[in-house]
Amino acid sequence: xxxxxxxxxxxxxxxxxxxxxxxxxxxxxxxxxxxxxxxxxxxxxxxxxxxxxxxxxxxxxxxxxxxxxxxxxxxxxxxxxxxxxxxxxxxxxxxxxxxxxxxxxxxxxxxxxxxxxxxxxxxxxxxxxxxxxxxxxxxxxxxxxxxxxxxxxxxxxxxxxxxxxxxxxxxxxxxxxxxxxxxxxxxxxxxxxxxxxxxxxxxxxxxxxxxxxxxxxxxxxxxxxxxxxxxxxxxxxxxxxxxxxxxxxxxxxxxxxxxxxxxxxxxxxxxxxx
Amino acid sequence: xxxxxxxxxxxxxxxxxxxxxxxxxxxxxxxxxxxxxxxxxxxxxxxxxxxxxxxxxxxxxxxxxxxxxxxxxxxxxxxxxxxxxxxxxxxxxxxxxxxxxxxxxxxxxxxxxxxxxxxxxxxxxxxxxxxxxxxxxxxxxxxxxxxxxxxxxxxxxxxxxxxxxxxxxxxxxxxxxxxxxxxxxxxxxxxxxxxxxxxxxxxxxxxxxxxxxxxxxxxxxxxxxxxxxxxxxxxxxxxxxxxxxxxxxxxxxxxxxxxxxxxxxxxxxxxxxxxxxxxxxxxxxxxxxxxxxxxxxxxxxxxxxxxxxxxxxxxxxxxxxxxxxxxxxxxxx
Ligand code: SF4
Numbered sequence: 001x002x003x004x005x006x007x008x009x010x011x012x013x014x015x016x017x018x019x020x021x022x023x024x025x026x027x028x029x030x031x032x033x034x035x036x037x038x039x040x041x042x043x044x045x046x047x048x049x050x051x052x053x054x055x056x057x058x059x060x061x062x063x064x065x066x067x068x069x070x071x072x073x074x075x076x077x078x079x080x081x082x083x084x085x086x087x088x089x090x091x092x093x094x095x096x097x098x099x100x101x102x103x104x105x106x107x108x109x110x111x112x113x114x115x116x117x118x119x120x121x122x123x124x125x126x127x128x129x130x131x132x133x134x135x136x137x138x139x140x141x142x143x144x145x146x147x148x149x150x151x152x153x154x155x156x157x158x159x160x161x162x163x164x165x166x167x168x169x170x171x172x173x174x175x176x177x178x179x180x181x182x183x184x185x186x187x188x189x190x191x192x193x194x195x196x197x198x199x200x201x202x203x204x205x206x207x208x209x210x211x212x213x214x215x216x217x218x219x220x221x222x223x224x225x226x227x228x229x230x231x232x233x234x235x236x237x238x239x240x241x242x243x244x245x246x247x248x249x250x251x252x253x254x255x256x257x258x259x260x261x262x263x264x265x266x267x268x269x270x271x272x273x274x
Numbered sequence: 275x276x277x278x279x280x281x282x283x284x285x286x287x288x289x290x291x292x293x294x295x296x297x298x299x300x301x302x303x304x305x306x307x308x309x310x311x312x313x314x315x316x317x318x319x320x321x322x323x324x325x326x327x328x329x330x331x332x333x334x335x336x337x338x339x340x341x342x343x344x345x346x347x348x349x350x351x352x353x354x355x356x357x358x359x360x361x362x363x364x365x366x367x368x369x370x371x372x373x374x375x376x377x378x379x380x381x382x383x384x385x386x387x388x389x390x391x392x393x394x395x396x397x398x399x400x401x402x403x404x405x406x407x408x409x410x411x412x413x414x415x416x417x418x419x420x421x422x423x424x425x426x427x428x429x430x431x432x433x434x435x436x437x438x439x440x441x442x443x444x445x446x447x448x449x450x451x452x453x454x455x456x457x458x459x460x461x462x463x464x465x466x467x468x469x470x471x472x473x474x475x476x477x478x479x480x481x482x483x484x485x486x487x488x489x490x491x492x493x494x495x496x497x498x499x500x501x502x503x504x505x506x507x508x509x510x511x512x513x514x515x516x517x518x519x520x521x522x523x524x525x526x527x528x529x530x531x532x533x534x535x536x537x538x539x540x541x542x543x544x545x546x547x548x549x550x551x552x553x554x555x556x557x558x559x560x561x562x563x564x565x566x567x568x569x570x571x572x573x574x575x576x577x578x579x580x581x582x583x584x585x586x587x588x589x590x591x592x593x594x595x596x597x598x599x600x601x602x603x604x605x606x607x
Binding site for chain 2: 090105106112149198201202263267
């Protein structure tokens with residue numbers, strides 16, 4: 001799943017249409033749109049709103065550590081042409097000076113740049129960075145939920161020294177996002193690939209669920225069981241029958257002690273790297 | 275190969291920074307305050323980052339030398355390791371770095387001059403006692419040598435420190451820099467090996483055993499002293515035969531006179547690193563092996579560990595005298 005966070009509805013409109021996202025029936029403090037693979041939330045303007053919206057999605061919808069998070073929006077820059085798409089390689093909160101560095105293990109669909117999150121619209125465009133108002137709040141919050149390789153910010157230049165922010169209309173903002181859908185698509189596909197990879201890694205070994213349902217284990221025993229079942233599955237190359245192997249076990253403790261002896265035995269005889 | 279380079283503001287104009295950046299003209303350069311902002315952050319996945327690591331150029335401010343663990347020794351009285359670089363371009367599944375660091379990015383500390391000053395001081399402090407400096411603890415000493423110019427910068431120093439030795443530890447074949455210079459008599463170029471069969475799966479990106487042996491032969495013909503490091507020993511059924519073949523292949527090709535030292539140690543790492551790696555690679559069969567934990571360290575079960583050590587020690591001592599043999603546990607000498 002990819003969670004997309006956008007500040008205002010007009011910027012989201014082209015994406016809702018392109019990805020066929022439907023409004024959630026759940027009436028909470030934020031408007032949420034969903035498909036099978038994407039979720040989009042309208043956060044409102046500013047880093048506090050962005051942080052709150054990200055927290056809301058995590059708490060209400062998606063606690064998976066392998067979901068990806070993407071902040072999309074418009075931004076200003078001294079000289080970059082209007083409509084240019086930028087992936088953030090560094091995000092600085094102008095308020096407190098803290099910075100985040102989204103790891104660029106994916107191939108950026110366009111240019112990357114430093115993004116500075118400000119509390120009020122930046123009209124001077126000092127330096128070479130891109131200015132906007134949500135990224136730092138979003139990034140600081142989302143990186144509490146998942147690994148930073150899966151969290152990114154993509155901004156489309158909407159204003160610069162020759163075309164000030166006062167000229168941006170709702171339709172204009174929507175058109176800027178719409179023009180960059182190919183880049184956004186490319187980004188989403190790569191994020192999807194990484195998220196899928198990560199979710200395959202964190203997947204529980206298949207027999208575990210059944211065993212947890214069939215016997216009772218304390219929290220510590222569950223931890224041991226998970227560890228032993230993982231080793232058992234790897235060492236047996238998946239050729240195991242959890243239904244038959246433990247028919248003689250009456251308690252969770254018996255399961256653990258039998259499984260330990262099985263794993264000890266096969267680990268000496270079958271360890272060959274994959 | 276490197277698409278992103280993070281640079282600490284403090285060393286943005288350091289000549290070595292400029293030299294390294296010039297080698298990657300297409301890389302995106304990103305300035306940062308302290309490398310830890312990137313390297314030490316929580317919420318990073320070493321395994322994902324290993325797919326496309328970035329480089330971080332930084333300055334080391336203190337703790338240039340660390341006392342080496344006693345089992346690291348190859349003779350001499352004092353032992354220190356140092357890390358001009360953190361992380362490695364290879365991807366050995368058994369490597370402790372993936373359990374120790376959160377990030378797979380390569381950190382290069384560009385202020386070599388400060389490391390060298392610390393070495394000079396330490397060497398002086400110990401008078402005429404032998405001091406060993408080990409360079410391949412948190413990285414491979416040579417794998418990135420064309421970029422870091424580590425050997426070209428550090429080896430001349432050792433010509434002026436006759437009581438000190440430098441160990442370069444490597445799995446690479448990047449020896450061009452060494453072949454260009456006169457051999458340094460107090461430097462050991464040490465190569466690590468595991469048998470080819472587990473190596474193929476467990477050592478991603480590492481040059482084949484034959485190519486490493488070729489590199490060793492070139493170095494020895496040029497007059498460099500060589501080290502052999504069978505550490506970590508890796509278990510798999512039939513390990514006795516696999517190691518026997520490995521020792522035979524290596525010792526039959528290298529002249530004994532060129533071998534400075536051979537060390538031996540089983541796979542071991544702190545429990546915490548082991549747990550971190552299992553979390554990163556829950557699908558890795560190697561980590562499902564016959565391991566156990568003792569005193570905070572994970573290694574093979576005691577009987578197996580002893581068996582591996584004694585079998586390999588006996589086999590090695592068929593090829594070399596005891597004076598060149600440095601097992602991590604003196605019981606096997
Ligand atoms: S070569 Fe050494 S440092 Fe590099 S990954 Fe392998 S074990 Fe680790």
